[in-house]
Amino acid sequence: MDTLPDQAPVVLVTGAARxxxxxxxxxLHAAGARLVLHYRRSAPEAEALAATLNRSRSNSAATVQADLCDSAALERTVAVALERFGRLDGLVNNASSFFRTPLGSIDQAAWQELVGSNFQGPLFLAQAAAPHLRASGGAIVNITDVHAERPLRGYPVYSAxxxxxxxxxxxxxIELAPRVRVNAVAPGAVDWPxxxxxxxxxxxQAIIxxxxxxxxxxxxxxxxTVRFLLFDAPYITGQVINVDGGRTAQL
Structure with a gap:
């Protein structure tokens, strides 16, 4: 990516600490981007990663703490990117909570945690980021799951x-076209819980x-796949790429 340091794209990645x-x-940093690393509880890991990236390229990474269930905090999260780097070119909605909620055991706390992190947070972050992404002609990549289309038994709230x-x-x-592209990556079995x-x-073993x-x-x-959708896919939007080793071909 042949850009001057102060022109390098700025990407906000949620759940970026681990x-x-x-x-x-x-x-993304290796590809030349400047990063805003969001975390909720993993402050030491986030700060250590930012320090490593900044040693590699000075003033190229910042951290921000926010609870994805707090819409006001998400507006502040986007504001951090603007205050630190002056622009926003990409949003990666990666942060996610994942735990079992068998029918009969679901309560409001589980609902709020799972829907807040996996759906509500990405929505309000995208809304806050939209004006700035339109200005830069940027992109959003959401990390979904193969179980978004093929629900996983025992995980109805997460799947929904x-x-x-x-x-x-x-x-x-649709809403952000034609200036902003929005796509998703749907992992299969990647990095076990x-x-x-x-x-x-x-x-x-059964999944494998x-x-x-x-x-x-x-x-x-x-x-x-995220890097491809952000930087190398200018004519792709509204799509989901399953990165699942072919699992969904026979589910």
Whole structure:
């Protein structure tokens, strides 16, 4: 990316402190972007990542803390990007909560957490970012899930929230056209949840056996697709790319 430092694109990545979000941030930074790294609770990890990126290229990364369920905080999050870098070219809605909610156990707290992080937050962030993305001709990439279209048993609220984000992706592509492109990446089995109870070993093996490539994906698989949609896909909008090793081909 042949741009001067003060002209390099600025991308806000939510949930950027750890796991897939951190890999997305590192790859976008390597592609020349300046980054605003959002986190909710992972302050040490976010600050360490920003420090690493800034050592590589000075004044190229900043951090911001916000709860995605707090709409006012999301407006401030976008304001941080503008205050620090003067522009906004991309938004990656990666942050997500994920836990079981079997029917009969769903309560308002679970609803608010799952819908807030997976659907409400991306909506209000996109709304706050929209004027600035229109000004720059920017792009949004939402991280959905293959289970947005094929719900996962035991996870009805999560699946429904991701389905909402999938619909929002297409709706925003219409609302923000022609200046802003909006697409989604739908991961399959990538970077297992840290809680082993979510997918015990036998369930993990069953998922791998049902995946055409016979292995799980990596955070880099998702990061590469995000980079493509942000920087190398000027005629793609309103689309969802499944990065799932072929799992959905036979679900």
């Amino acid at each position: 796991r897939v979000g951190a890999e997305i941030a590192r790859l 929230a991701k389905a909402g984000l999938l619909g929002l992706t297409r709706a925003l592509a 840290e809680n082993d109870q979510d997918f015990p070993p036998e369930e993990r 056996a049902h995946t055409l490539l016979q292995r799980i994906g990596t955070p880099m698989d998702i990061a590469r």
